[in-house]
Amino acid sequence: MLDAPEDFLGFVTFITGPEKHSGKTTFMNHAARLVRQAVHARGLRQPALMTVGYDGESRDYLTGLRKPAVFVQAGDAFVTAERFLRSGGASPEILDAAPGATALGRLCVARARRDGFVALVGPDGNSQVDWMLGRIVEGGIADTVFVDGAINRVTQVAGRAGARLVYALRIDRANLDRSVDRLARMAMLLDLPVESGDVDYTVTGALTSEAASRLPREARLVAVEDFTRIFLDRRELSVLLGERRVVVRHRPDFAGFSVATRAVDDCAVLEKCRDIPFMGASLADSLSFNPYEERAAFGGTL
Amino acid sequence: MKDAWNFAQMDDYWRRYEPLTPWGQDHREARRVLVDEKEIQDRHDDIDVAAQFLADAAANPVSLDRLAYHLKRMPRLPLAEKDEYELIELFQVKKFLANYRGVLSVLDDRTRGRFNLVPACPGLAAELDRGGSDAETFYLADSYDPGLGACRASLAAIDAEIREARAASEERAKVEFGLSFKGREFLVVARSVFHEGAPDPVTFLIDPYDDGRVLVRLLPTGSAVAAMEKRERLLESEREAENAVIRRLSALASKAMAELRGAVAALTRWDIARAGAILADQTASIRPELDSSAMLLEEARFVPCADECKELGLEYHPLSARFDSGAVVLFGSNMGGKTVALKTMLFMQLLAQAGLFVPARRFCSHVYRRVDYVGELAGERLTGLSGFGFEIWRFQEAWQRSEGALIAFDEPARTTGSHEAEALLSALVEAYANGRGARAFFATHFRGVARVSGAEYRRMRGLDRAAACEALDADAPLPERLAGINRHMRYEIVDDDDAAQGESDALAIATMLGLDCGLVERAQDYFRKSLLPGSGAGVSTGH
Incomplete structure (x- = not known):
């Protein structure tokens, strides 16, 4: 490769x-x-x-x-x-x-x-x-x-x-550990599925930890423009993906x-x-x- | 005039206007409304000539494609005299001249003559054409200077020498150490590759990389180092020779700047005329007649509205009307089309004064010193004033600069009670009817406005109530009801007369939109009562 x-x-x-x-x-x-x-x-x-x-x-x-x-x-x-x-x-x-x-x-x-x-x-x-x-x-x-x-x-x-x-x-x-952490985070971001139907909520700007904490409770399916708009570390991203499904408009x-x-x-x-x-x-x-x-x-x- | 521009939804139409050169695009972005009649007539003459050329050339679409190709490729070149131009700037001059020649080669004599598109800077073009592998690329060719050619020949020989030396070193590294550089600047290899002692300092430069690996570079041989040093000196000489060529070409370019500016101006004029002619063709537009004191519209199409109607599956009705007075009051019910009528008039006038043709069967008018709009705006701009205060401020502003202006008032005095509104509106109509060379349109619901001498009173024909009632389906969804209103609304301007009295389109529309029948009936009762003599409604003074 x-x-x-x-x-x-x-x-x-x-x-x-x-x-x-x-x-x-x-x-x-x-x-x-x-x-x-x-x-x-x-x-x-x-x-x-x-x-x-x-x-x-x-x-x-x-x-x-x-x-x-x-x-x-x-x-x-x-x-x-x-x-x-x-x-x-x-x-x-x-x-x-x-x-x-x-x-x-x-x-x-x-x-x-x-x-x-x-x-x-x-x-x-x-x-x-x-x-x-x-x-x-x-x-x-x-x-x-x-x-x-x-x-x-x-x-x-x-x-x-x-x-x-x-x-x-x-x-x-x-x-080493920090780099593997980065690789894992990047892998999670690149793996986010592409939006293919109605979503509960669309994040228009950056998805920061603060923006993530303000997501509507009922929004199970959340869309962002692309993975570069997500500013969450690996742990925060894992937590978010454990609670909701996140999709991207463009991958x-x-x-x-x-x-x-x-x-x-x-x-x-x-x-x-x-x-x-x-x-x-x-x-x-x-x-x-x-x-x-x-x-x-x-x-x-x- | 920005408010008028926005009110008339000019930008919705402006997107179709597509000059191709950078200067044509600047012109489009400027959105200028002209007030000099000669300038406007010249623009219209230009479009006539461009339209004739495009019609003549229609049988040869390849030539028209070539024309568009060259216009699109025009670079924004420097247009000021300078001692020395950058290489990119010389490239831009060359590219401009190549495409300018391309444009000239497509146009006929009449068009070239009209736009003063004459051959430009042949000497400079010939000189710049010596550098570049095609007409639009540029480099400082060997032929510009004998010293440059010689220097580059030496550089080529040295480069070959360095490459050969490098290839020999790579071959040795491969054969003796199994290290395959393949053009790579360095390799990271296992320390064990050099396990039997210190590496040869003449062949390799080896730096520690980590515990188990080293970073290896091939060292040039002594003769290669000498060749590289010579190369550096030759590069310096090449740069000096190139600088001399740049200075010489810059002097030629600087001398040609006045001619280049003329060529750009002529080309821009052609570009915007061509774009205007194409737009006119696409929208079946005609040349406006700007020598009329009256405003005459025949089948004038307000294209943004026509587009919207088409999208919604609704029928669009072009506007025909004639206005002679300085003040025109236009009555009409809600959804009766009076605002669209106002927009249509401003749209036609603004297009004409922007130097373009208008989508109508005929449009007669004259050049106004200003085109203004007074009515609801997207955002209030004077903080601290109430809606009424803001409106009054805008009345005064419009009045102060009304001389020779075309002004559209949409629902004026809407921010106060109906009696005061009718009084205020009456005074405005009277003032505009009596002078200053302005033409003002007042679209209003207030039928009690005074009928003053010198003003015209018109109304939108309104709803064909009989047909609408017959077609009414009480259970139809809202979009269908809206379509029903559209189908039975007569978007025509007629003289205001008593036929408009007695029945209310607004209440009929309320019925069609599904308002409770009991409420509508009571509203009709009140409406009829309000029309009885002595009811106190309205301030009509007659004339």
């Missing part, structure tokens, strides 16, 4: 995670690399990379120079702002400019004419994300798109055909969880997730681990 080009080819994949440094960009780079190898072999279009907000710059590990964070291959499309367009040596060709501007300036869709690095800058609002995806997919720029995204933009996934969600997170020894297609483990065995994570139900099976079945891990066929001697 999440380790073959077919997991991404022809999809708009939103990569989200619980916080900064949860491995979203690393996962995007990994998935884009898989896709590039496949499209070259099959004569398809190269991927497009975009983000929601700003991905920042990092320092080049080898040279110590500041450089944009995301590698693009000649032929890749990407979204950035004017001020970052020519940094990174990708020799961009501008394909279109988005209407309006962000805090970092006007955005454009560009195509790399040379391998290089780019700073992805994306739209802030849902309508701009929609415009950008429409321009890229319907405009024939790319069929495969990666959106390094914030969780609160998941609404776009639910509303777009061929869009999927990947949830990336890092787990280490110190945060995104889900591609899987990508877990990067550090100082904790993958088996320990799997073991803790074994009994957590998800999509009619075990949550453990939906986890993929360490996209950069190479399980060497044999060891070498230095």
